Amino acid sequence: MNNFIYNIPTKVYFGENQLIHLCEELKKFGTRVLLTYGGGSIKKISLYDKIMAEMNKNGFEVFELSGIEPNPRIDSVRKGAQMCKEHNIDVLLAVGGGSTIDATKFMAAGALVDHDPWDFFNEKRATINDALPIVSILTLSATGSEMDTGGVISNPETNDKIGRLDPHLLPKVSFLDPTNTYSVNEYQTACGSVDIMSHIIEVYFNMEPDLYMLDCFMEGMLRTVVKYAPIAMREPDNYEARANLMWTSSWAINGFINGGRAKAWSCHPMEHELSAYYDITHGLGLAILTPRWMEYCLDENNVSKYVQFATNVFGVDSNQDQMSIAREGIKRLYDFFFTTLGLKNNLSEIGIGRENFAIMAKKACGKGILKGFRNLTPEDVEKIYEMCL
Numbered sequence: 001m002n003n004f005i006y007n008i009p010t011k012v013y014f015g016e017n018q019l020i021h022l023c024e025e026l027k028k029f030g031t032r033v034l035l036t037y038g039g040g041s042i043k044k045i046s047l048y049d050k051i052m053a054e055m056n057k058n059g060f061e062v063f064e065l066s067g068i069e070p071n072p073r074i075d076s077v078r079k080g081a082q083m084c085k086e087h088n089i090d091v092l093l094a095v096g097g098g099s100t101i102d103a104t105k106f107m108a109a110g111a112l113v114d115h116d117p118w119d120f121f122n123e124k125r126a127t128i129n130d131a132l133p134i135v136s137i138l139t140l141s142a143t144g145s146e147m148d149t150g151g152v153i154s155n156p157e158t159n160d161k162i163g164r165l166d167p168h169l170l171p172k173v174s175f176l177d178p179t180n181t182y183s184v185n186e187y188q189t190a191c192g193s194v195d196i197m198s199h200i201i202e203v204y205f206n207m208e209p210d211l212y213m214l215d216c217f218m219e220g221m222l223r224t225v226v227k228y229a230p231i232a233m234r235e236p237d238n239y240e241a242r243a244n245l246m247w248t249s250s251w252a253i254n255g256f257i258n259g260g261r262a263k264a265w266s267c268h269p270m271e272h273e274l275s276a277y278y279d280i281t282h283g284l285g286l287a288i289l290t291p292r293w294m295e296y297c298l299d300e301n302n303v304s305k306y307v308q309f310a311t312n313v314f315g316v317d318s319n320q321d322q323m324s325i326a327r328e329g330i331k332r333l334y335d336f337f338f339t340t341l342g343l344k345n346n347l348s349e350i351g352i353g354r355e356n357f358a359i360m361a362k363k364a365c366g367k368g369i370l371k372g373f374r375n376l377t378p379e380d381v382e383k384i385y386e387m388c389l
Contacts, residue, residue: 001209004260014176014247019050019137024056025173029133030090032061034083036104037095038068042168045183051095051137063087065107068096071154071161071275071282072103077117081110084132091160094171096137097192098143101136102151105169108132121153121162128166137175140184141245142192142283144199144253146174154276161276162362163268176250178242186233190341191283193229193245196220198286199252202265205294205305205373214259219312221248221257224315230340266372267293270381273360278352286338288347292387294330297374298323305373306330347388357385 013021026033033055042048055062065083068076083089094104108131110117119126136146145151150165184192204218223246232241251257270293271285280388298306303322310316310329318325336344347353361381370376376384 001211002260004258006255008147008170008254008256010171010254011173012147012176012250013173015243016177016179016187018175018177019051019054022051022054022135022137025059025061026055026060026091026093026135029135029172031059032063032088034063034065034080034087034089034091034092034107035095036065036068036080036092036100036107038066038070038100039299040066040096041183042095045139045180047095047137047139047180051093059168063089068100068103069154070099071279072152074118074121074153074155077105077106077110077153080104080107081117084108084111085128086105086191088133091133094134094143095139097138097140098145098195101134101138101145101171102143102153104134104136105131105145105151105171106153106164109166109168117216118153118155121155121160128164128168131166131168134169134171135173135175136171137180138177138246139180140188140192140196141181141242141249144196144251144277145279146171146176147250147254152272154279159276161272162237162271169263174250176246178239178246179237181232181242181246182237186236186342188281189233189236189245191281191287192249193225193232193341194283194287194290194337194343196245196249196252197225198267198283198290200257200358201290202267202372203257203261203299204309205302205371206261207302207305208261210261211259215308216256218257219309221252222313224248226336233341264370264372266297266370266374269364269366269370270384272361273356273364274347274352277356278350280350280352284343284350287341287343288345288388289384291330292336292384293336294333295327296384296387298326299374300329302374347385354386354389357382361385 051236094101152163154161228241274285306326314332361378
């Protein structure tokens with residue numbers, strides 16, 4: 001196995017009523033705050049009022065940027081970066097799910113440069129040398145953005161959806177209160193749960209020598225989502241279910257499970273093209289792609305990993321030949337996504353045809369090969385898209 005460094009300095013306040021610590025944390029960075037959020041759900045659940053009451057009581061000057069989109073767009077990032085400059089913002093407070101937090105990260109970086117924030121993503125790949133401090137309050141368990149260094153931004157003008165990692169983007173403090181996810185509907189709970197599982201699967205399916213402990217940890221997290229996602233959908237105010245999903249979301253992508261492995265993801269680059277061209281929910285795209293990707297990649301050289309997944313995550317009977325066990329594991333995942341969680345199981349059902357497959361496959365592969373559990377050419381990726389119809 002490879003050597004590695006693990007350093008995630010985000011301070012997390014987990015549990016109910018932790019917002020009493022919000023202002024003491026914000027004051028460490030200043031008193032001029034840019035509050036960012038999405039479509040207004042934080043007002044419906046009275047979270048907005050709680051936040052504003054705390055900040056008004058403690059003398060903060062608050063500026064607001066609302067309307068951040070799912071699959072957040074570069075125009076929102078541009079607007080936030082400009083507001084930071086105009087109002088001399090000290091700290092950004094992102095309240096929402098991954099879309100809001102992702103966009104806020106690049107506002108924080110964009111506030112300190114003279115160039116267009118899209119230059120962080122395009123062929124210029126501008127360096128991120130610093131960012132304003134970010135504090136987050138999570139309202140959706142899915143992306144893990146509250147405890148990682150990355151984000152994904154869309155540009156509708158170019159049909160691009162591109163991710164970027166940088167340690168300067170890591171939130172300084174994150175508030176994780178499971179009760180703030182009680183209002184998340186069944187569909188978004190299902191999609192968020194798929195996103196969590198996909199983050200783990202992208203690392204788990206790797207043939208490099210690794211730590212047995214980390215595989216056990218990942219299998220436990222996958223079983224946690226399988227157990228608690230259906231409960232959260234049936235009982236949206238079940239604290240135990242929401243808490244388990246929330247903490248699993250953070251640990252699925254904060255770097256701990258990598259353990260030095262040369263991690264290259266496959267399903268996320270393919271899905272980013274789907275949501276870049278069709279603006280679909282990220283978790284839904286991952287649900288449709290992941291079992292087909294697993295099926296396409298399965299062969300005699302990697303079947304042992306599928307067997308481990310099938311038996312340790314879904315309890316598949318090990319008294320069969322390896323290929324049968326592997327295929328049953330894929331089937332169990334398929335059934336979980338599309339029967340238990342009730343998500344649509346193909347692209348045709350959501351109005352997506354093959355008209356953009358060739359260009360999407362080429363873009364997903366970047367410089368020619370999508371390296372991962374199994375290296376994929378654009379032709380391979382196009383075949384996987386075809387399997388999803």
